[in-house]
Amino acid sequence: MIKVENLTKRYGSFTAVDSIDFEVQKGEIVGFLGPNGAGKSTTMKMLAGYLPPTSGRAEVAGFDVFSESLRAREHIGYTPENVPLPLDMRVSEYLRYRAALKGVPGRRLRERIIDVLELCGLTDVGRKIIGHLSKGYRQRVGLADSLVHEPDLLILDEPTIGLDPNQIRLIRNLIRNLRRHHTILLSTHILPEVEMLCSRVIIINRGQIEAMDTPQNLRARLGQAGHILFDAVVPEARTAAGVLRKIEGIQTVSHRADGDWTVFTIEATPGHDPRESLYSHAMEQKWRVREISRPPVSLEDVFAEVTSGEEH
Amino acid sequence: MRRFLILTRREIASAFHQPLAYVVLFFFLLVTGFNFHAGVSLLNRSPGSTTMVEAFFNTVYFWFPFVLAFPLVTMRVFSEEAKIGTLETLMTAPVRDIQVVLAKYTGCIFFQITLWAPSLLYFVAFETITGEKATGAAGSYMGAYGMLLLMGFLFTGIGCLASALTNNQIVAAIISFSAILFFFFIGLLSFILPASGGLLRELTYYISPVEHMMDFSRGIVDTRPVVFYLTSSLLLIFVTFHVFQYRRWKS
Numbered sequence: 001m002i003k004v005e006n007l008t009k010r011y012g013s014f015t016a017v018d019s020i021d022f023e024v025q026k027g028e029i030v031g032f033l034g035p036n037g038a039g040k041s042t043t044m045k046m047l048a049g050y051l052p053p054t055s056g057r058a059e060v061a062g063f064d065v066f067s068e069s070l071r072a073r074e075h076i077g078y079t080p081e082n083v084p085l086p087l088d089m090r091v092s093e094y095l096r097y098r099a100a101l102k103g104v105p106g107r108r109l110r111e112r113i114i115d116v117l118e119l120c121g122l123t124d125v126g127r128k129i130i131g132h133l134s135k136g137y138r139q140r141v142g143l144a145d146s147l148v149h150e151p152d153l154l155i156l157d158e159p160t161i162g163l164d165p166n167q168i169r170l171i172r173n174l175i176r177n178l179r180r181h182h183t184i185l186l187s188t189h190i191l192p193e194v195e196m197l198c199s200r201v202i203i204i205n206r207g208q209i210e211a212m213d214t215p216q217n218l219r220a221r222l223g224q225a226g227h228i229l230f231d232a233v234v235p236e237a238r239t240a241a242g243v244l245r246k247i248e249g250i251q252t253v254s255h256r257a258d259g260d261w262t263v264f265t266i267e268a269t270p271g272h273d274p275r276e277s278l279y280s281h282a283m284e285q286k287w288r289v290r291e292i293s294r295p296p297v298s299l300e301d302v303f304a305e306v307t308s309g310e311e312h
Numbered sequence: 313m314r315r316f317l318i319l320t321r322r323e324i325a326s327a328f329h330q331p332l333a334y335v336v337l338f339f340f341l342l343v344t345g346f347n348f349h350a351g352v353s354l355l356n357r358s359p360g361s362t363t364m365v366e367a368f369f370n371t372v373y374f375w376f377p378f379v380l381a382f383p384l385v386t387m388r389v390f391s392e393e394a395k396i397g398t399l400e401t402l403m404t405a406p407v408r409d410i411q412v413v414l415a416k417y418t419g420c421i422f423f424q425i426t427l428w429a430p431s432l433l434y435f436v437a438f439e440t441i442t443g444e445k446a447t448g449a450a451g452s453y454m455g456a457y458g459m460l461l462l463m464g465f466l467f468t469g470i471g472c473l474a475s476a477l478t479n480n481q482i483v484a485a486i487i488s489f490s491a492i493l494f495f496f497f498i499g500l501l502s503f504i505l506p507a508s509g510g511l512l513r514e515l516t517y518y519i520s521p522v523e524h525m526m527d528f529s530r531g532i533v534d535t536r537p538v539v540f541y542l543t544s545s546l547l548l549i550f551v552t553f554h555v556f557q558y559r560r561w562k563s
Contacts (some may be wrong), residue, residue, distance in 0.1 A: 048404040052561055073406040080404075084397030088329035100318045101405045145401065 001026045001153050001183040002047065006056035010043050014041040018207035024200075030188035031215075031296040035292045035307055039207040041081055044157050045280055047185070049213060050079035061152050074103060077146030077182075082159040083308055087131030091122055094130060095098070095148055102149035112148055117292035118290050120144040120174060136167035143174065148184075154178065156186040160193060172197060213258040217301045230264040230278055231291035237262045240287075247281060249274035261290065265284070316411045323419025327385070334422070336384050340377045340427050347373035348434045364438050364446035368431070369456050369529045375522070378428070378460075379467070379492055385423050386471025387485040390556065395479045403560060413472075413553045420468045427430060428460050451531030459528040462541035463521055467492050469548030476555045500535045 002024040009017040014015050015038040016207065022032050034040050045051040049069045058065045063072035095113050117123045120140040123200060125133060130141060139159065146154055152258055159166045159175065168190075175197055178184060180243050194201055195215050203211040203218075211218060234240035240252045245262060249272030255264045268274055275292050327333055333336065351358035351367035354406040368374060435446040435453070447453065467488075474483075499520030506511040517523055524537045 043398070050400055050404050050560070070406045070408065076404065078399045078404045080397065080399070084401060086326065086398055087396075088326060097318065097322055098401075098405065101315060101407060103315075103406060142401075255442065274482060 001028075001061060002185065003059040004043075004047075004056070005058070007044060007046060007058055008055045009039075009051065010054045015207050016051075017046070019148070020204070020207070020209050022202055022209060022212060024183060024185060026183050027179070028200055029175075029184040029186070029198045031194035031201045032185060032204065033189065033191070033194060033201055033303060034187075034204040035189065037140055038204045038307075040204060041157055043204070044078070044155050044187060045080075045187070048076055048080075048155050049073045050078075054188055073150070075152045076155060077149065077151035077153070078155045079142040079157060079159060081161065083142035085138055085145075086131045090127055090129055091133070091144075092117065092126040094141065095177070098145045099148040103253075104149050112150075113207050116144040116148050119147065119172065119177075121267065136163050137168070138147045138166070139163060139171060140174075143171070145292070148177070150181075152183060154182045154184045156184065158187055158189075160188065160190060168193075195299050203303065203306050210306045211302070215299055219299060220299050227276060227295065228268055229267040229291055229293045229295065230266055230282075231258070231261055231289070232282055233260055233263070233288040234262050234285075240264075240285075242256060243285075244278070246273055247277050248272070249277065314405050316415055316510070317334070319407065319411060319415030320418045320422075323389070323415050324422050326485075327338075327419055327423045330388070332384060332388075335379055337427060340381055341430065344368075344428075344431050344434075345372055347371055348364050348438075352438070354374040359378050360473075363448055363452065364435060364444075365452050365456055365530045368434065368446070368524075369525055370522070378463075379428055379496055380489070381424065382464075382467040382471045382492055383474070383485040383489040386420050386429070386468055386475055386488060387481045388475065389420060389472055390475040391481050391484045395481075398561070409557050409560070410553055413549065413556055417468060417549055417552075420472060421464060424463070424464045424468060428457075428464075432457075449531045451533065452529055455528035455533050456525070459525050462496050462538060463524075465545035466541050466548070469545045469552070470495075470500075471554065473548050473552045476552050476559065495519070499523065508531070 004022050006019045006021060007017060008015070008019045017310075020039075020043065032044070033038050042051065045052050047060060047065060049072055052066055060072045061075040063075070065072045075110065089097070092113055095116060096109055099109055099112055100106070100180060117126050120143055122137065122144055125137055130138065133141065139162075143156070143159065146156070156175070160171050163171065175184065175186065186197070193289045198215060201211070201213065201215055201218060202209060222266050230244075232240075237255050237257065240262070241255050241264065244250060244253045244266065249269050250266055251269050252267040252310055253264055266274070266278075273294070275294065279289070279294055282292075295311075319471040322443040348368060350371065350373060351364060354367050355362070355364065370467055390399075403409070434454075438444070439448050470491050471484075471488040474491065477487065478484050485530065499522050500516075502520045502523055504514055505516065507513070518536065519540065524534075527534060528537075
């Protein structure tokens, strides 16, 4: 559905997007992740046909987004960041205008508008003026606009930014329901969102792609080197830590006191899971144990790891 | 063509959706109403000196609101959308840049026609009430209103270009107001310069809207100003199109 080759965008001497390559297949939901200013929005604007690339090319649905821009745009539904909308129009009036502009034939206009209003939960506010709507509703109007011509590809730039938790959940459910009919490229810096929605993640930093994989694989890549929490009552924390360090598969041990309890944070050697040895050791020493756990690596850790750069 | 019509309809609607439109319409009608009154008084004092149509269109009460209206009508067309960001959603729909530019231009032209078209009613009223002719020949209506349209093309072109240059409506209004006034005053030079003024006088006479209006409202239609207004309007639309494209691609 999307094919990007060597796509580059420079503003003067600043390179916003630095020759990136990626592909998105039909039916995927791809999350575009990155810190602010990483080049997410710029890439999306180029894909949507708003900005011309400095070099390289991008194809959507088989059409070059620059040389066959109009054909490509017919297949794209794009919602920019912050969802700009004309504040003087009524919701259904705006959607009608946008649908007609994007080539929905006159006889299907009514039906399409009723459909998207319902799909986006806007039926009640169809007659309202956009300027009088709350942020959450406006976001949904933006989404309805990008859906109204039944595009193959949806490009959503931070669809949940600035919303309250309930509204975020609503939009997420909406996006999840959309995946049956659309390929979706969405950008965000809310990581749980990506884990919940996306089948694949592209992490971009300083204009370059740092990682591209399924959320599971990305997590697994770091999962080997996770921490272990060991919470027990030991006679003397310092000596206990020394003893633990000798167990096979344990690299480093640090500890802190929590009342009578001592919480050890243990770094395991990659490829080892020393939890079982920890347990039998504790039994031998007759330590009272309240927790041995390995918190799952979140995408957040992956993100921090990948985008902080210098650390490796 | 379908997309152009959709865009134009949207432009016309958005021109009438803003309160400023009604403020402009109201004051334009108010001042031209006073202008009409002044014209009638003039004819009362010295009957036969001029016709009603000429007396209406060749006074400062007509020119002042007419020239002032264009910056106010056009200032928002590009700058507002660029500022609130709807240009991005507009330009990612399958529309050509030229369609957008022409639609915005057409929308402004439509609005300025609604601005001055009601002034025809003054002459209808004049003829019904007094039983006199407002002008000697029908050509004088066609000339005067044709000239309004031609000047409208040019001034709207200036306004659209100014609006495409900046994201700030006020800046756009100031640019177009200065440009239109400059053009207008250059035209007035032809009244001050001596008749033997040579090239400069020729030149200022050639572009002077006031001179053109005096001729046209008498029913004397010269093709030179027609060509001048049409070609310079086309040039302005062309430049606006390029500025629009340039600024979008640079953003």
